[in-house]
Amino acid sequence: AQSVAQPEDQVNVAEGNPLTVKCTYSVSGNPYLFWYVQYPNRGLQFLLKYITGDNLVKGSYGFEAEFNKSQTSFHLKKPSALVSDSALYFCAVRDEGGADGLTFGKGTHLIIQP
Amino acid sequence: NAGVTQTPKFRVLKTGQSMTLLCAQDMNHEYMYWYRQDPGMGLRLIHYSVGEGTTAKGEVPDGYNVSRLKKQNFLLGLESAAPSQTSVYFCASSSETGTQYFGPGTRLTVL
Numbered sequence: 690a691q692s693v694a695q696p697e698d699q700v701n702v703a704e705g706n707p708l709t710v711k712c713t714y715s716v717s718g719n720p721y722l723f724w725y726v727q728y729p730n731r732g733l734q735f736l737l738k739y740i741t742g743d744n745l746v747k748g749s750y751g752f753e754a755e756f757n758k759s760q761t762s763f764h765l766k767k768p769s770a771l772v773s774d775s776a777l778y779f780c781a782v783r784d785e786g787g788a789d790g791l792t793f794g795k796g797t798h799l800i801i802q803p
Numbered sequence: 804n805a806g807v808t809q810t811p812k813f814r815v816l817k818t819g820q821s822m823t824l825l826c827a828q829d830m831n832h833e834y835m836y837w838y839r840q841d842p843g844m845g846l847r848l849i850h851y852s853v854g855e856g857t858t859a860k861g862e863v864p865d866g867y868n869v870s871r872l873k874k875q876n877f878l879l880g881l882e883s884a885a886p887s888q889t890s891v892y893f894c895a896s897s898s899e900t901g902t903q904y905f906g907p908g909t910r911l912t913v914l
Contacts, residue, residue, distance in 0.1 A: 698843075721901045732807075732893060732905040733846075740901070779845060783901060790836050790848035790861055791903060 691716040693782050695794035702770045703802050710765040710797045712780030719785040722763040724754055727777040727796075736778075739763060750774070770801045805829055807906035809894050815912045816884045824879040824909050826894030832904075834897045835877040836861075837869060839890040840908075846893065852877055884913045 692715045702708040714720055721740050725733040737748025744756045754765045763780060777798055781791040810825045826835065833854050838846040848861030852871040866888060868880045877896075881888060891910050895903040 693845075723902070725905075732907045733895075735902055735904065738902055781846075789859065790838075790851050791846075793838075793845040793847075795843060795845040 691782055691784060691792045693780050693792055693794035695778075695780055695797045697797050698795075699798040699800060701800045701802060704772055705769055708767050708770045708774070708799065708801070710778050710780075710799060712763045712765065712794060713761050714763060714780070714782040715761060716782055716784045720763075721783045721785060722754075722756060723781040723791060724748065724752070724763075724765050725779045725781065727779065729776075733779065736765070772801045772803055775799055775801045807894055807896055807904055809892075809906040809909050811909060812907065813910050815914065816881075817914050818885060820884050821880070821882050822884065822911075823881075824892055824894075824911075826877045826879070826896075826906060827875055828877075828894075828896040828904075829875065830896060830898075830904065831874070832896035832898050833874070834899075834903075835871065836895045836897075836903065837867070837877065837879045838893045838895065839863065840893060841890050849879065849892075884911075886913045889913045 694713045723738045724736040739746045739756045747753045777796045779796050780794045807828045836851045837849040840846050847863050850869040852858050855874040858869045870878045891908050894906040897903040
């Protein structure tokens with residue numbers, strides 16, 4: 690069975706500082722990894738994904754994530770946080786061969802303080 | 804393109820009532836999914852479909868049924884609603900590359 694852990698319920702960062710939202714995963718095969726963002730009372734928006742290739746993946750709104758196979762991690766990062774980045778962030782995983790949906794972490798609330 | 808749309812946006816049911824949630828996508832995706840989101844639990848997969856006429860159970864299928872009669876539509880049914888089914892329901896669709904695109908959600912309250 691596959692699983693995702695987001696160890697922090699909430700991350701607080703000052704505007705302009707770098708941010709990191711942590712994610713670790715477990716799958717039986719090669720992982721497909723995703724980050725989504727959810728603003729209040731909205732659906733999930735796709736940010737970025739890792740399927741294969743370069744371990745550093747760049748996505749929307751200046752976000753990037755680093756795939757680390759040995760640590761089974763896929764942390765989301767941004768060099769300089771904006772107040773508008775405040776939202777709920779979800780990490781998700783599926784096995785390379787699977788079409789049976791994504792397994793999501795419980796989400797991390799990111800709060801950017803002015 | 805509208806992407807993924809869901810109908811209705813909000814609904815209040817009484818225990819034992821039935822309803823159907825409609826999901827439609829205009830991206831010609833083969834795969835479609837229904838998730839529920841509950842506070843502190845992330846999203847959990849209810850049912851999914853890998854093509855027209857096919858459906859399969861996800862992590863939390865009990866109390867729900869689905870149908871995929873047309874490629875662009877995926878229906879989620881509650882035959883006898885229970886308070887435990889109070890949740891926000893999201894539909895998603897994807898191609899084989901795996902990126903899922905989500906609808907805006909349906910907020911369901913069962914009294």
